[in-house]
Amino acid sequence: xxxxxxxxxxxxxxxxxxxxxxxxxxxxxxxxxxxxxxxxxxxxxxxxxxxxxxxxxxxxxxxxxxxxxxxxxxxxxxxxxxxxxxxxxxxxxxxxxxxxxxxxxxxxxxxxxxxxxxxxxxxxxxxxxxxxxxxxxxxxxxxxxxxxxxxxxxxxxxxxxxxxxxxxxxxxxxxxxxxxxxxxxxxxxxxxxxxxxxxxxxxxxxxxxxxxxxxxxxxxxxxxxxxxxxxxxxxxxxxxxxxxxxxxxxxxxxxxxxxxxxxxxxxxxxxxxxxxxxxxxxxxxxxxxxxxxxxxxxxxxxxxxxxxxxxxxxxxx
Ligand code: SF4
Numbered sequence: 226x227x228x229x230x231x232x233x234x235x236x237x238x239x240x241x242x243x244x245x246x247x248x249x250x251x252x253x254x255x256x257x258x259x260x261x262x263x264x265x266x267x268x269x270x271x272x273x274x275x276x277x278x279x280x281x282x283x284x285x286x287x288x289x290x291x292x293x294x295x296x297x298x299x300x301x302x303x304x305x306x307x308x309x310x311x312x313x314x315x316x317x318x319x320x321x322x323x324x325x326x327x328x329x330x331x332x333x334x335x336x337x338x339x340x341x342x343x344x345x346x347x348x349x350x351x352x353x354x355x356x357x358x359x360x361x362x363x364x365x366x367x368x369x370x371x372x373x374x375x376x377x378x379x380x381x382x383x384x385x386x387x388x389x390x391x392x393x394x395x396x397x398x399x400x401x402x403x404x405x406x407x408x409x410x411x412x413x414x415x416x417x418x419x420x421x422x423x424x425x426x427x428x429x430x431x432x433x434x435x436x437x438x439x440x441x442x443x444x445x446x447x448x449x450x451x452x453x454x455x456x457x458x459x460x461x462x463x464x465x466x467x468x469x470x471x472x473x474x475x476x477x478x479x480x481x482x483x484x485x486x487x488x489x490x491x492x493x494x495x496x497x498x499x500x501x502x503x504x505x506x507x508x509x510x511x512x513x514x515x516x517x518x519x520x521x522x523x524x525x526x527x528x529x530x531x532x533x534x535x536x537x538x539x540x541x542x
Contacts, residue, residue: 241292284316314338324367341379354388379408385434415474439475
């Protein structure tokens with residue numbers, strides 16, 4: 226497992242992307258920020274100065290990084306190289322269609338240590354319905370090539386894409402078990418106003434996941450990731466997406482916390498089935514009592530013949 230490092234994120238909204246994916250609006254997802262090179266150079270210099278001696282990454286998100294013009298990448302990283310220190314490397318996210326041995330060799334020479342691959346799904350029917358422009362085999366080959374070149378590998382998956390179903394989820398899980406990426410990022414599809422999928426949704430040709438469904442699917446992925454030593458680095462879209470921008474889908478600013486609560490409930494249920502006495506620590510109690518006790522009520526509904534007094538004793542008997 227790679228050593229966790231401090232990350233300074235930089236958004237390059239949809240730069241390098243040869244087409245617009247049906248669900249994507251990186252400007253809204255990143256809170257409307259656009260790339261200002263001079264400002265980012267100054268911020269990275271401060272970030273590096275504030276964290277001397279610590280392992281750090283400058284991460285370029287929101288784009289197809291390796292599809293950017295090579296001279297742009299070269300000249301931009303040359304400028305960042307002047308403000309980083311030997312404990313800092315780069316992390317990029319990119320599209321599986323723009324991963325070749327030549328590209329990976331150049332990434333290696335440029336101090337890029339981690340590549341997050343925006344796979345979204347490994348199942349061909351889903352990729353086709355979502356117009357991603359590659360097959361599941363190509364996505365897997367890109368991931369394997371990243372791994373073989375010695376990079377830290379991150380995989381991004383998007384539950385709820387058009388065409389996804391229980392079978393495609395099962396397929397994704399079998400690929401994850403085999404591939405064992407270092408990191409997994411899960412962000413269920415949210416229908417953002419102004420994106421091409423809005424029209425599909427409005428014609429009734431796409432049904433968005435309900436929040437509970439997305440939580441359940443992500444909790445399943447997290448359980449698999451934990452059993453395979455894969456670190457889940459993000460659940461859900463950033464909380465700075467305005468809810469007014471959301472037409473449909475499982476958007477919640479605390480999505481990750483809700484998934485953690487679902488995992489806690491599953492754990493409690495398993496332990497209750499074994500008749501174990503369960504003591505909740507403060508963090509777990511707070512998770513259950515959050516959202517006006519909604520998840521405590523869900524737990525009670527699923528716990529038969531048991532009682533719970535989270536507030537008073539943090540103990541379930
Ligand atoms: S490749 Fe990524 S950043 Fe580019 S349009 Fe598609 S989802 Fe958005």
